[in-house]
Amino acid sequence: MSLNEALSTEVTQENYEDVLRTLSQASVDRHFDAFADIPWDDEDFQVRQDDERWVLPAAVDPLGGHEWYLKQPLERQIEIGLWRQANILKVGLQFENVLIRSIMQYVFALPNGSVEYRYLMHEATEECHHTQMFQEVVNRIGADVDGMPMLVTRYPVVFFLGVLAGEEPIDHTQKSIFRAGAELPPVLSRVMEIHIAEEARHISFAHEAVRLRAPHLSRKARHITAALLPLIMRFLGDAILVPPKAFRDRFDIPDHVMKELYWQAPESRERLRDLFADVRMLAEDSGLMTPVSRRLWRWCKIDGRPSRFRSEPAVVFRRAA
Numbered sequence: 001m002s003l004n005e006a007l008s009t010e011v012t013q014e015n016y017e018d019v020l021r022t023l024s025q026a027s028v029d030r031h032f033d034a035f036a037d038i039p040w041d042d043e044d045f046q047v048r049q050d051d052e053r054w055v056l057p058a059a060v061d062p063l064g065g066h067e068w069y070l071k072q073p074l075e076r077q078i079e080i081g082l083w084r085q086a087n088i089l090k091v092g093l094q095f096e097n098v099l100i101r102s103i104m105q106y107v108f109a110l111p112n113g114s115v116e117y118r119y120l121m122h123e124a125t126e127e128c129h130h131t132q133m134f135q136e137v138v139n140r141i142g143a144d145v146d147g148m149p150m151l152v153t154r155y156p157v158v159f160f161l162g163v164l165a166g167e168e169p170i171d172h173t174q175k176s177i178f179r180a181g182a183e184l185p186p187v188l189s190r191v192m193e194i195h196i197a198e199e200a201r202h203i204s205f206a207h208e209a210v211r212l213r214a215p216h217l218s219r220k221a222r223h224i225t226a227a228l229l230p231l232i233m234r235f236l237g238d239a240i241l242v243p244p245k246a247f248r249d250r251f252d253i254p255d256h257v258m259k260e261l262y263w264q265a266p267e268s269r270e271r272l273r274d275l276f277a278d279v280r281m282l283a284e285d286s287g288l289m290t291p292v293s294r295r296l297w298r299w300c301k302i303d304g305r306p307s308r309f310r311s312e313p314a315v316v317f318r319r320a321a
Helices: 001-005 015-028 074-107 115-142 158-177 186-216 219-241 245-250 255-265 265-277 275-287 291-299 314-318
Strands: none
Touching: 015 115, 015 186, 074 115, 074 186, 074 219, 115 186, 115 255, 158 186, 158 219, 158 255, 158 275, 186 275, 219 265, 219 275, 219 291, 245 291, 255 265, 265 275
């Protein structure tokens, strides 16, 4: 059974395991090494403080298109862009560090022969490489970024939803950057290419794990999980995408600019909603979109039309096409 065929069927234990076998084989057939598949020593992969390709892309990053940022000298725009990209990568590697530890805890008691065990070990291996390549870029940028604090949970469905809350915003943002045609520094472009390729498998697994388990939750557990879902998405989405106070202080960004960008302006609110279109689709498909949770999605300002299929381009990119 192909992966597309498996994903189009109702999730049972049998086809869930088929999906995991397909994903595991894909990890064998196509995988990357952080220090073998990125030419770190090539001249074009060096981080330069005068490289205009580090200017934040206006079509994707809210700050990159703001009048305040565009009025800054080019050198300042590059410096801000370097810091911003470094902190996003730092947040990404911190989240994946917690995810790796959580995977190790989750698989500890899985039975012999478990297809979940094999796939999750592939995922943990790939996430280790992601943390290495993200940290290497942060080191080469040289910005002393802190990233963010993280939380982890022991409950399977909530755990997998937390995985998506950490992976979906970064994955969506990186795909949007490529779709917008932004010219990137080669080192950043290559890291993002590898991350997108392997995260597609990780996100597919988390979606299928939720689709398998959520329908079998008790009524009380389903309603609690449905209510937690938009809160988790918004909390971790903000932790990943909203620049920390250290960033605002370092570059003396006015408070009104930050409030407008995250997330008062209509364009920024649309970007925020677009980040979670795939998760809204998952909530609808798995019975986690209840009347109460629907109101919480709206309260969190991340409601809207769910995706029709995984990784459906945002409206702005469909219009451009």
